[in-house]
C-alpha cells in the first residue's frame with residue numbers, strides 16, 4: 001500500500017515549470033528483459049531521440065544492460081551516437097539515395113540498402129561500406145520489393161567482389177506483429193528466410209538476419225533469428241499488449257493560477273465546455289505545442305493533490321484548464337499529466353486512448369519547452 005502514498009506525495013510537491021522526468025532504471029529493466037527473452041543479439045533502436053527519452057541516455061543505458069547494437073533512421077542520428085562516445089555497432093536505415101556515405105563510413109555506421117539505386121550510390125561513394133540488404137517482407141513500405149531481390153543480390157555480390165561493400169545482414173520488418181496469430185507474420189518470416197537463401201545462392205554470406213521488433217520479440221521466438229531490434233519496448237510500451245513493461249516517464253506541470261467561477265461560464269476557445277455549477281479552475285502552462293494532443297480535449301484527466309481531475313475546454317497551444325471542483329489548491333501545486341500509473345495518475349496509454357492514437361505518438365512528441373530531468 002505504499003506506492004499510492006508515494007505517488008500522491010510526489011503529485012503534491014511543488015514544481016516550477018513543466019518537467020518530463022525520465023527514469024533510466026526503467027529503461028535498464030526493460031532492456032534486461034528483452035536481452036533475456038532472446039538468444040540472438042539485441043539492437044536498441046534509439047531513433048526519434050530515443051523515443052522521446054533522450055538518444056544518448058537510452059543508448060548508453062541499453063548498452064549497459066545487454067544491448068550490443070544500436071539502430072537509427074538517419075546518418076545524423078548515428079553521428080549523434082558516436083558524439084556521445086558510444087562505439088557499439090550502429091545501423092542506419094531510411095537513408096536517401098544521396099545520403100552522406102562518406103560521413104557514415106568515417107563514423108563506422110552500417111547502412112541499410114533498400115534498392116539497387118541505393119546500392120549503386122553506395123558503390124559510387126568509393127569506400128568499403130558495411131551494408132544490410134533491407135527487404136520488404138510484407139509492408140509495401142521500406143525495403144526492396146520481392147521483384148527486385150535477385151537484381152539487388154547480384155549487384156551486391158559484384159560490389160562485394162569489387163571491395164566496395166561487405167554484406168553483413170539481411171533485414172525485414174513485420175506489419176502485423178502486434179497481432180501474433182495473424183498469417184502475415186508467418187508470411188513475413190518466410191519471405192525473409194527466402195531472401196537470405198537467395199542472398200546465399202548469389203554468393204553472399206550475411207551473418208546477421210533480423211526481422212523482429214518489440215511485439216514479435218515478446219510473442220514469437222521464431223522471428224528472433226540472429227538479432228532483434230527493440231525500440232518502443234525499451235521505454236515500456238508493448239504493442240502486443242502481452243507483457244507488462246516499465247514506463248520511464250512522468251510529466252508534471254505546476255498550476256500557475258486558480259480561479260473561482262460560477263455556473264454557466266464558458267471555458268477557453270470556442271467555449272466547448274460550460275460550467276454546470278460553481279467550481280474552481282486551475283491553469284496548466286502546457287499545451288499542444290508541448291505534446292498534449294488537442295484531440296484529447298474533453299476527455300483527458302490529470303492528477304492534482306491525489307485525485308484525477310478533468311481537463312476542461314479545448315487544450316490550447318500553451319495552456320490547459322483543469323476543473324478542481326470544490327477543492328482548490330495553491331498555485332504552484334504540481335499536476336501529474338501522466339506517469340507510470342502506480343499512484344493512480346493517468347498513463348501514456350490513457351492519453352493515447354483519449355487522443356485516439358498509440359502511446360508511441362505521445363512519448364515522441366513532448367516539445368522542447370518541457371524541461372527534462374533524468375535520473
Ligand SMILES: *Cc1c(COP(=O)(O)O)cnc(C)c1O
Pocket residue numbers: 045047093173212213214215229230231232233239
Ligand atoms: C522503429 C523500428 C523498429 C523498432 O520497432 P519497435 O516496435 O519500436 O520495437 C524496428 N525496426 C524498424 C525497421 C523500425 O523502423
